[in-house]
Amino acid sequence: MPFLISFGLSLFFVLSSFAVPIGEPQWGQTGHRTIGEIATDHLTNRAKKKIENLLDGHNLAYVSTFGDEIKSDKRYDKYYTWHYVNFPIGSRYEDSKKEEKGDIITGMEHCISVLKDENASRADQVFHLKLLVHLIGDLHQPLHVGRAEDRGGNDIKVSWHYKKSNLHRVWDTQMIESWNMSYTELEQNMGQLSKEQIRSIERGSLLDWMYDSRELAERVYASASPDDKLGYRYSYDHLGTVMEQLRKGGIRLAKVLNEIYS
Ligand SMILES: [Zn+2]
Secondary structure (H helix, E strand, O other): OHHHHHHHHHHHHHHHHHHOOOOOOOOOHHHHHHHHHHHHHOOOHHHHHHHHHHOOOOOHHHHOOHHHHHHHOHHHHHHHHHHOOOOOOOOOHHHOOOOOOOOHHHHHHHHHHHHHOOOOOHHHHHHHHHHHHHHHHHHOOHHHHOOOOOOOOOOOEEEEOOEEEEHHHHHHHHHHHHHOOOHHHHHHOOOOOOHHHHHHHHOOOHHHHHHHHHHHHHHHHHHOOOOOEEOHHHHHHHHHHHHHHHHHHHHHHHHHHHHHOO
16 A cells, blocks of 8 residues: 555656746747857947956856746846747737736836936946847748747647657757757858848837737647647758847847947
8 A cells, every 4th residue: 555655646746847838938048148149249349348347257158048047047037028029910019918927028218228328327227238238139030030829839739850849949959959069169151141130130129029929829839739740840941040040130130239338
């Protein structure tokens, strides 16, 4: 009997560990760091100096994952909903029901207002700079602007190279990791853009960029169905889009920071 009880208990723990939601909404570390590295390349000298001073010698790539690191600390729970915004297909963000604790748009706006506030403490400025770097990265992962019913693709179960996964995780981490380049190698291999191409990426507001990601999210949803077996062919079709998003994220992050520190 004790055996049965302990067997039952361990079975319970094994099963309940499967119930823990996997695939949190975020670019993986490599994606975030690539965006930070690209942004550094596009900073004005003035912004670079100010940021170096605030980050105590760390760079944007280093702090880009901060927003996800603090998720393991309960004191920061109020920022959890700032990483994404979900609203129904066919509707507009402006008309949709808002998260009480804020979403990625209000989160970025709040960070920017703290950074522009000359009376904000240094600690507050550092915190909100690190968070802003992370959130602008998240904004460019299309499934951070997805549908609530599948939690931005987290509930669309697919396999990735024959292992269980979900569509969100394929887009934020697995395609990038399978490519097997470091964030500095990725940054160095983004290719050259003309001034006009850079200007066209920079154009627009946070809301416009959110709608860019939304349009892309609709294509991502159409690209796979539950239980699809994804692998090399899926990367072949979509890795270019992932890289383009990393590049846009980096250039736009620099644009926002240059404006704050101009
Ligand atoms: Zn995040």
